[in-house]
Each structure stands twice: as structure tokens, then as C-alpha cells.
Amino acid sequence: MKTLKLVASATLAVGLLLPAATVSAGEITVMSWGGAYTKSQVEAYHKPWMAKTGHKLKSVDSPNPGAPIKAQVTAGKVSIDVADVEYSDAVRYCDEGLLEPIDAKSLPSAIDGTSAENDFIKGGITDCGVANIVWSTIFAYDADKIKGEKPKTIADFFNTSKFPGKRGMRKGAKANLEMALMADGVAVADVYKVLGSTAGVKRALGKLDSIKSDIVWWEAGAQAPQLLADGEVVMTTAYNGRIFNAAVSENKPFAIVWDGQVLDFDMFVIPKGAPNKALALDFIKFATSTKPLADQAKYIAYGPARKSSAAFVGLFKDGKTKMAPHMPTAPANLKNALVNNFEFWADNASELNERFNAWIAAN
Amino acid sequence: MAMANKPSPETETTLVMADGQPLKKALTRAMRRARLRAFLLVIPLLAFVLVTFALPIGQMLYLSIHNPVFSDYMPRLTAYFNTHPEEGVPNEEGFAALVLDLIDAKKNRTVGRVGTRINYDRAGSSSLFKSSARKAAKFKGPSYKESLLEHRQDWADPKLWNVMRRAANAHTFDFYLAALDFTHDANGNLIKVEPERRIYIMLFLRTFMLSTLIAGLCLLLAFPVSHLLANLPLRYSNLLMILVLLPFWTSLLVRTTSWITLLQSQGVLNDLLVAIGLIGDDGRIQLMYNQFGTIIAMTHILLPFMILPLYSVMKTIPPSYMRAARSLGATPFTAFVKVYFPLTIPGIGAGTLLVFILAIGYYITPALVGGSSGELISNQIAFHMQSSLNWSLAAALGAILLFGVILLYWLYARLIGIDNMKFG
16 A cells, blocks of 8 residues: 555656656657658657757658648647648648748758858748758669560650550659650650640640559559559559668669659648747758758658758668669759649649549549 | 316316425426436537537538638728629729739738639639739839739639639639539639539449449348348357457458458459469459459448348347248248348348448548549548648538438438338
8 A cells, every 4th residue: 555655646746747847848740751751850850859959859640741731720720840741732831821931041051151042952942941852753663573675764654565564653643744744755844834735734644544544543652662562563653762762671673763753842841830839940950951961861762952961971771872873863863854843733733633533533 | 977077177286295386387397307417417428519520510511602712811802893793804993902902912921822712713823823912012003904914914814803703702602513513614604514524423423323332232241141140049149240340340441451462463362363273364353443442342341330230130030920920831932021021121221321321431441442443522522621622622522422411311211211220
């Protein structure tokens, strides 16, 4: 009985003391995309930030961290302090007043003194968002399944007579329509011009239609390498980092085709009314500074958004794979690459998704 | 002298309690108190249901006919529309209202919302509003129409103005029209959208058809199982019951992903078929990422909802009824059709309705195993809630689904009777 009482009073005392202890150490919630990607952020950003500042950080995942922001801000119950969202969402939500503005001048400059505005790749800082990585939608194949000649161009992805077998694609208009046009012979510079016309949309959907019966649709990023690993498809579009991780960490015989890749930024944003705004900003400043951005490349093959980080990109965590050639921004990979036009998608997403959804649902 | 036996109305009202109160009054008071106590006990549940269920649904339904984005953030232009009902591109006065609203919206960071709202009905409006608002701040003064048209020729498009005019009505049925594949043409007439854009009616029909099919399949599979469960000796039936309940208790996602490993073209089933030589290695059957996958996985997942009500009804049918029918000369078939089957109807009704209504709202399973042909209307609702963020359209789609279910429920109540249903 006595020990029980002692334990009880001790718990009580701890319970009373705890709130006092947590006042000085704050906690922020960071929402990201899950899987190998979140893991790379935990290693490169979260842990070092916690060690440096003594604050706590809770990491949560979502198939699209942009989605809960509108719901939370509209309902006035914001629980996320920092979210990692796609470029087009960062711009759109900012325009809709769902995000806190971030002053570009408050971001730390590069080690050599270059200001943040000049250090980030063009477009890497917007009114409400700070880019952390450059990622890319590429297509990959299983080298064991495709004997003989390997696919080399984006046109090969759409050529089911030369390379028979199922294709995996993300269920959504973005990147698919662009890739279809590039495969159909549209030059990179003209893709968005062509896609802006009714005939261009028809052309893109027509190209997709030619392989429609062979497409297996995926929605979460982790599904793509899974489909490839299961042998469910012989080729799939995917986020390049996911394929890299499956190939290097899990020794899968996957190969990436960089031709016709669609480049995009991921942005850190702060939802309007975030509970710990000041800490959130501190975290973003830390995470998007030169070293942490370079460190993330140690864990996943996404390119840092700062130019000054490139010099610090070294080896993969296995200690032998050089990361530079696996970056979407490596010169060899950029030969035929399209940069996602966020303004085009802000304008046309609802129209094109409607067309795409109707096309997909029709048999 | 029959009258004498009946107490007169006067004597009835004079019945009193020991303390002199009229009995009837005392009784109603006591009853009221008991009722109040009972009501107090359910208040927490009532409040809970109201706050977590009725209120959000009501809010969502309201959202489907109420979208005040445009009228809230573009007040001057909305007022102009109200006083100038004629269609088409307005004169300088309308443009002045537009420009002043754009400047305010830019200042309050709401121009993006207005642009997004107009963009639902006219592609390209999002950037048009944003760039025009940026430009508008620099206009020195009239003529606003001239300056704005100089910036972007789009502002001379009558369709754009008609779209804005309709969006200025906060209360609108336009989202219901969109949810039924209708739209307005440049003159404001109601037309069907182009064939390559029609999607929702087709998906509604597919959802209802697949749900009916799944409910039918569940009934076909569940009937014999429930009969067996109800008639086996207890020690066997308990074991069987656990086999039914075990998947019922397993997470929906686990069951769906298990079907993926079973059905995919490199999966267990196809491997088996190849191994016994029924199909060649290059002729593997596509069992998943199509309607077939949706039907199989959903039938399996919803099966317990059919078995349990059926079982509970069958358990109450005394076996002696069938024996009596047989002893009176009925063949087994006649005895089943005339005696046993009619007695199971309350369970069939409950099970079918339960499975059907659950199937109509399913979206995780079709999203994972349905591919494109197995997609249901709920997947589009999720799309508009999570990706396009067009909540009004999502609400309209959801409301149509809800009305559909209520209509079916009403039909069921009229045809079979709601009291003739037993859930267990």
C-alpha cells in the first residue's frame, strides 16, 4: 500500500512539474509526404534542428500535405505548423490567403555571403513558401523484365508494341499530359503552349488513350516502386527519389530514364494561424539553409534548392554511392527536361483534371 | 337502469390523492418527471449526434447551394450586377466597380479565392484575376475599361462576365447542375456539357449498379452460410461464426491489400492458374485494377453485414415449421419457398439495405483495387474535397447521393415496410 501511494504521489509530482518544464521547449508539427522522403527530412532537418534548439518536433504524414491545410484554416483549427507542399499548391494557397507570408530577406544567406534570394534556384522563394528540394517525375523500368534493347526516351514509355507490358502512371492530369505531348514529339519549350489549346489537350489525351488499356494507376508515391517490384508493371512513372531508394537501398534492378522528366519544387509553408508560428519559421530557416539541404541528398535523390548546397552533396548514406549524378538537376539528366509551369496549372488544373477524370472514368 | 352503473363525469374528476390533489394531475406530473429523467439520460447522446453528425451534414448541404466567395470579396461588382441585370460585357461603371474590388482583394489577399471560384467555370481565370489585380493598383484613373482591356483582352469575353454574374449570387444551384453534367452556354442557357466532359451521371449510375450487384452477390453467398450457421450444433456453429467475424474485425485496409496480393497479375491466384497449366505465363488474367476487382473485394468486405442479420432471423425460425410443412405433403422445395423463405424476408431486407447503403459510400477499396473502370462516385467526391478543393461541388455530389439513398429507403419502406426489417 505504501509503495503504491509513493508511486502515486511521485506520478502526481511529475505531472505537476512537466507543464513547467515544457514551457521553455516548444513543439512544432511538421507534415510531409511519408515513406523514404519523410525519413530523409527527419535525418537531415528534424533531428539536427531539435539537437540545436532543444525544441521538439512531431512529424506527421499525408498522401498530400496540401490537402488538410484548407480544411484546417477554414475551420479555424490549425494543428500543423509547417507543411511540405507542391509548388503549385504553395502559390495557390498563398493567393487564397491560407498561408502566412514568409519574408525572403529573413532567410539565412549562403556561407560565402550570397543572399538567400540569389542563392536559391530561380523561383525557389515565393511569397509564402521556401523551396527545399527539386524533385522530378521520371519513368523507370525493371531491367530484369525488359530483355534486349532498353527504353531510352519518353516515347518508348508510350510504345507498347516495341516494349510490351503494363505501365504505371499517377492518377492525375499533372505531368501525365506533359509527358504524353513530349512523347508525341512536342519540343520541351512548346509543351505548355500546346497544352493551352483545345487541340493540344486532345492530342495529349489521344496519346494516353493509345496505351489506356495497359495503364495501372497509382496515387501515393510509394505505390509506384511497389508496382514495379511486384512485376505488376514493366515501366512506371514515379518520383525519382522513390526509384533511387528502391534501386540503391533495396537493390532492385530499376533504372531511371531521365528523358522527358518533369521538374518541380517542394515548398515549406506555414498555414495561416499555425499554433507556433515563430518556431515554425525558425525551423524553415534552419532546414532550408545550405548544409541541411545538402545533407538531405545523403538520404534521398532529390536536388537541393540552393545553389550553394551543390558543393556539399556527397555520398549516399551507404557511403559509396555518389549522389550528384542521381540528382534531377545533374547536367546529364537535364538534356530533355521540362520545368513544371505552376501558373499554367493554377489556371488550368480544374479544367484539365475534369477532362482527365472524365477520360479516365469512361471505358 | 344501465345509466346508474356508469360513473358520472363529475365523480370521475373528483378522484383525489391522499393529499387532496386530483389523481389525474398527480399521475401526469409523475409521468412527466419520469419522461424528463429518461430524456436527460439521452441528452448526451443527442448532443453528440447533433454536433458530430447532423450539424456537419447540414453545413455540407448548405455549402452545396451557398458559395459567397464572389459576393463577399467583390462587393461593388456584386452590387453593380444587382442593379444592372442585362447580360454581357458592361460599360465603364461595371469596370470601375471591378477594378476597385480587385484592388481591395489584392490588398486583403483574397483575389486568389475569387480567381479560383471563377476558374471552376472558366479555365484561365485564376491568373487573369491575379495579374489584373496586380495591374489594377497602378491604374491612374478612368477609363478603367480601356486600361483593363489593354492589359488582358479576356475582359471583353461575354462568357467571363456571365460566369461572374452567376457567381455573384451566393445562393445558387449551379453546383447541382455541374454535378449532373450541366452547364450554361455563352447566352446563359442551360446545356449539357460536351460528351468528353460528362462524368458524374455515368458514375452515379455505375455506383448504383455496382452496389446493387454487390448486395445481390452478398445475399447469394450469405444465405446458405447463414442457414448453416443457424442450424449447425452450437460447437460447430460457433467456430464457423468466428470465421465470419474474424475478417469483420480486421482492418478494411488490411483486407483490401490482401486482395491485392491475391488478385494482382503476379499474385497468388494467377500463379496458381499458371502452375496448374490453365493459362500461360504471358496470358495472366487481369483480375484487379478494374470493375472486377472492386466487385470481389467489396463483396468480401461487406459479406458479414449480410450474414449477421440473416443469421439472427434464421435462428428464430423453429425447425418444426419445416417439418410440419413436409409432414403435410410439401416437397422440400415447396416447403422452402412457401414457409422458410418468407420468414427470412426481414433479415434479407435488413442485410440488403445495409450492404447497399454501405457500398454506395465506399471509396478506399475502389480507389485501391478499382483502377479506372472500378471507380465510384465517392472517389470523385474525395477528389473535390482533397485535391481540387471545390467543396461546393463535392457537397452537391454528396447531397445527390444522400437524396438517392433516402429515396431508395422511402421506396423500400413503401414496398416492404420498415418495421418488417430485423438487424439482429
